[in-house]
Structure formats: C-alpha cells, structure tokens
Amino acid sequence: SQQGEEDPQALSIQEGENATMNCSYKTSINNLQWYRQNSGRGLVHLILIRSNEREKHSGRLRVTLDTSKKSSSLLITASRAADTASYFCATDAGYTDKLIFGTGTRLQVFP
Amino acid sequence: GAVVSQHPSRVICKSGTSVKIECRSLDFQATTMFWYRQFPKQSLMLMATSNEGSKATYEQGVEKDKFLINHASLTLSTLTVTSAHPEDSSFYICSARELAETQYFGPGTRLLVL
Numbered sequence: 001s002q003q004g005e006e007d008p009q010a011l012s013i014q015e016g017e018n019a020t021m022n023c024s025y026k027t028s029i030n031n032l033q034w035y036r037q038n039s040g041r042g043l044v045h046l047i048l049i050r051s052n053e054r055e056k057h058s059g060r061l062r063v064t065l066d067t068s069k070k071s072s073s074l075l076i077t078a079s080r081a082a083d084t085a086s087y088f089c090a091t092d093a094g095y096t097d098k099l100i101f102g103t104g105t106r107l108q109v110f111p
Numbered sequence: 112g113a114v115v116s117q118h119p120s121r122v123i124c125k126s127g128t129s130v131k132i133e134c135r136s137l138d139f140q141a142t143t144m145f146w147y148r149q150f151p152k153q154s155l156m157l158m159a160t161s162n163e164g165s166k167a168t169y170e171q172g173v174e175k176d177k178f179l180i181n182h183a184s185l186t187l188s189t190l191t192v193t194s195a196h197p198e199d200s201s202f203y204i205c206s207a208r209e210l211a212e213t214q215y216f217g218p219g220t221r222l223l224v225l
Contacts, residue, residue, distance in 0.1 A: 033213070042117075042204055043155075043216035088154060097143060099206075099214060101154045 004102035012108040019076040021105040023089030030092045037086045081111045113139045117217035132190045132220045134205030140185035141207035149202040195224040
C-alpha cells in the first residue's frame with residue numbers, strides 16, 4: 001500500500017500545550033498537505049508545503065518537511081479544545097493528481 | 112477557501128436499491144473531482160478520479176459497475192452506489208480541484224444500507 005503512516009495514532013493533551021504529529025510517506029512527492037477532520041465531517045485544508053520547502057507557518061500551525069527522510073511534522077502551538085479533531089497528511093503520490101492520505105492522528109484537547 | 116457541497120448528508124436505504132450522491136463545487140469550476148470512502152476511525156481511501164466530460168478512473172479494487180461516477184459539468188459529479196449492500200455502508204467524501212494543487216472537500220455523505 002502507498003498509504004503513509006502517522007504517529008501517534010492518538011494524542012491527548014491539555015489546553016495550552018503543544019501538539020506534534022508526524023507523517024511518513026513512501027514515494028517521491030511534489031508537495032505534502034495537512035488536513036483536519038472533525039468527527040463525521042468533511043476535511044478542511046490546513047496547509048500545503050512543497051518539496052523544496054523545509055518549514056512553513058500558518059497561525060498556530062508549523063509544518064516541517066524532510067524529503068530525505070520522507071517525513072513531515074505538524075505542530076499546533078497553544079492548543080485549544082476546539083482543535084480536537086483528526087489530522088491527516090496527504091501526499092500527491094509521485095507527481096500524480098491523486099492524494100494519498102496517511103493513517104491520521106486523533107487529537108483530543110482537554111479544557 | 113472554495114466551497115464544495117454534498118447531497119444528501121446522510122441516507123438510509125434498503126439492500127438492493129441504488130443511491131445517488133451529488134458533489135458540487137459552489138464557487139469555482141472543478142476540472143477534477145475525486146471520490147473517497149472512509150470507514151469509522153480510518154483514513155480516506157481514494158475510489159476514483161473524474162474529469163469533466165470523460166470517464167472516471169477507478170482505483171484498483173473498486174468496482175466501476177457498482178460505483179458509477181458521472182462528471183457531467185465543471186461543477187457537478189455524481190456517485191451512484193448500485194444494488195447497495197450492507198457492506199457498502201460507509202462515509203463517502205468527494206473533493207474538487209480547480210487548477211492548483213489543493214483539493215477542497217465536501218462535508219461527506221453517510222450511507223447506511225439495511
């Protein structure tokens with residue numbers, strides 16, 4: 001399977017703490033994207049990082065990409081209860097227009 | 112960001128019937144639309160890619176005669192689950208892409224086949 005893997009599978013933290021999720025993938029990529037999914041809902045696009053970028057910020061989100069290790073991380077700083085959701089990384093599967101999703105991390109932020 | 116809608120949001124049907132799910136891009140023209148399936152607490156699995164005016168490209172293991180996809184216009188794609196069975200019960204999500212890399216996802220359709 002081409003599916004990427006994320007760890008941890010589940011993460012529980014207190015409000016105000018930082019949450020870090022990691023994603024590993026298998027093929028060469030053009031870009032990597034992170035999505036958020038609230039329970040039973042669709043996906044919300046968070047951030048896209050290209051293969052020639054190493055780090056990208058968007059508000060409380062920080063994404064890193066290491067193409068040599070085929071891995072990416074998503075850091076959410078100063079987490080809030082509203083950040084509770086599942087987070088997925090997705091790669092463009094070797095320069096095709098398909099997205100290959102990782103297994104996801106379920107984040108629970110306790111108030 | 113761009114808005115994608117899905118209809119219905121949930122549907123319950125009897126085994127053997129067919130169910131149609133619509134996916135619309137509301138404020139942009141989608142050159143490509145994608146259909147995914149998601150089981151509880153699992154990731155999204157791509158079922159097929161559809162381009163306006165051409166036949167859909169199905170992923171390995173997805174039955175094209177069971178999951179009929181029509182992309183009739185630049186703003187509408189439909190997925191029809193034919194002769195649905197309980198094992199087809201799942202969360203179906205579509206996404207749409209204009210020209211850039213970002214895919215915008217619909218809110219999903221929960222299908223329950225009794």
